[in-house]
Amino acid sequence: MTRVLVVEDDPQLVRALVLNLQARHYGVDAAPDGATALRLAAARQPDVVLLDLGLPDMDGVDVIKGLRGWSRVPILVLSARQGSDEKVAALDAGADDYVTKPFSMNELLARLRAAVRRTGDTPAAGPAATLVETEDFTLDLLAKRAVRDGKDVRLTPTEWHLLEILVTSPGRLITQKHLLNEVWGVSQSSKTNYLRVYMAQLRRKLEKDPSHPRYLITEPGMGYRFEG
Incomplete structure (x- = not known):
């Protein structure tokens, strides 16, 4: 089972993401802030991370940097920020992709599948x-x-x-x-x-x-x- 870590402080969005992901047979963990996200990532070893940049305790870019210190897990940014500079900062820090809020659930799921597929292809390609x-x-x-x-x-x-x-x-x-x-x-x-x-x-x-x-x-x- 593919395990997804959702890092988001909006309870309604978290609920929608969890329901949609579980309906498609993903395992899901959710974190409302950056510190919890880093702790869960280390403990649960997710296959992909969905990460909001605007977290209550730290910037999402700092979460990316923390993860990239030890993990190559695919990170998809969920961003309500309109400025391209902030998105670029997240990508430069090590994010693999971004989806701008509000987003289509179908688009997000397609991006998630692509990220997981690329990771799965890596050992074979080498x-x-x-x-x-x-x-x-x-x-x-x-x-x-x-x-x-x-x-x-x-x-x-x-x-x-x-x-x-x-x-x-x-x-x-x-x-x-x-x-x-x-x-x-x-x-x-x-x-x-x-x-x-x-x-x-x-x-x-x-x-x-x-x-x-x-x-x-x-x-x-x-x-x-x-x-x-």
């Missing part, structure tokens, strides 16, 4: 999984070879670096700051125009319809994700 195949192109990360429509696609070293970060964390939102730090260095962490240019180049080379990308998805103001 560090040696170097082939990424989609309906439109194939990437051999070891050979640094991209093939589309049976033909090699030439990618620059920078394009490869950027692409590798995205495709090795499929479905996960990677923040602009993280991508810029990894590819161009900390001194260039504000140069978001670099990302726009290189992502446009990658879409032109790999996507069938670059103006409506299927694989290289933009989350405005926050970052990018690869949907395989």
